Amino acid sequence: MASEGATFGQLETRRTLTKTKRFRPGEEETKLALKPRLIKLPKGAKPVTVPLTAYQEFCWRVMGPFVLSRYTENEELEENLIKAHIRMRPEEYLAFAWMTITLIAAISSVLAVVLGLLFFALQVPVLFLVVFLFAIAGVPLLLGYAYFFGFPGGVLYKGRPATAAKKRARKIDARITSTMSFISAMASADVPVDVIFKELSRQPVYGEVAKEAEWITRDTELLGLDILTAVKRGSARSPSPKFQDFLQGVVTTSTSGGQLKPYFLMKAEQFEKEDRLEMRKKMETLGMLAEAFVTVVVAFPLFLVVIMAIMALISRGQSGGVITLLYAVVGFMIPLSQFGFIFVIWNMEQEA
Secondary structure (H helix, E strand, O other): OHHHHHHHHHHHHHHHHOOOOOOOOOHHHHHHHHOOOOOOOOOOOOOOOOOOOHHHHHHHHHHHHHHHHHOOOOHHHHHHHHHOOOOOOHHHHHHHHHHHHHHHHHHHHHHHHHHHHHHHHOOOOHHHHHHHHHHHHHHHHHHHHHHHHOOHHHOOOOOHHHHHHHHHHHHHHHHHHHHHHHHHHHHHOOOOHHHHHHHHHOOHHHOHHHHHHHHHHHHHHOOOOOHHHHHHHHHHHOOOHHHHHHHHHHHHHHHOOOOHHHHHHHHHHHHHHHHHHHHHHHHHHHHHHHHHHHHHHHHHHHHHHHHHHHHHHHOOOOHHHHHHHHHHHHHHHHHHHHHHHHHHHHHHHHHO
């Protein structure tokens, strides 16, 4: 009987320890907000700041008041800056961009005036002079604006932050399969989720995925957030849809009472199958490009050169135009088509 009483006493003690303290309405937030919290950093850790460069500080001092007087909230720009890991506020980025565009406009205008006076002294035709000066003054300005903000309407190119975010997304997608193998291996050893992301952040071999895990670890260990809130924030700021889907699945599985170990194994298998399909699609595309290269760059110019050479021999009186066209095909068309195929294949490799 004494042993039974001790057992029931232990059970009762455990039950009292698991009780949740209740507050009156409105009292919980106040007490939690006033409660001090101690965050322990590693020994020798120092606060890290991200200062602006000398040129960025100059842009902010000169163009900052102009930007702040006309600035409105731009959630898309702020989101792209976070996803691209460009550590600047939207106001600072706009000041940097507009100042750079202003300097480009000033330099190109001065260059256009100098070249215009020089060509005018050389008695260059007026039409050619106007077109050339417009190109010298307008093209750099258009390219500078497109680099920082994208083309008008967001067609093809949406500016530097969006492009950097897409580049990070491609790097994350390239490493996500091997990352899932690492995460599923640690989950099989019953390692907690926060420790998994912490260990992942210490593995530079996983590239941008490790940086995303580093931000999640920063939220939990430095900002004091719980792991699910940190993962949810990491999903919101990740540029990769695949990694976003994975992190949202972690939150959904945890909150719904599911087990994370089978989920990690399932995602690892899923990403591996997607990589196989993507590789097969890439090989089919390369095969199609190889056939097009043989047809367009090798066979067609060869037949064209032979036909034009025969035409030049037959029409002796009018062979000058045919020979000029032959020079254009050999010196311009063939190299341009080859460089075009090289650029397409290089771009595919960058997106992989």
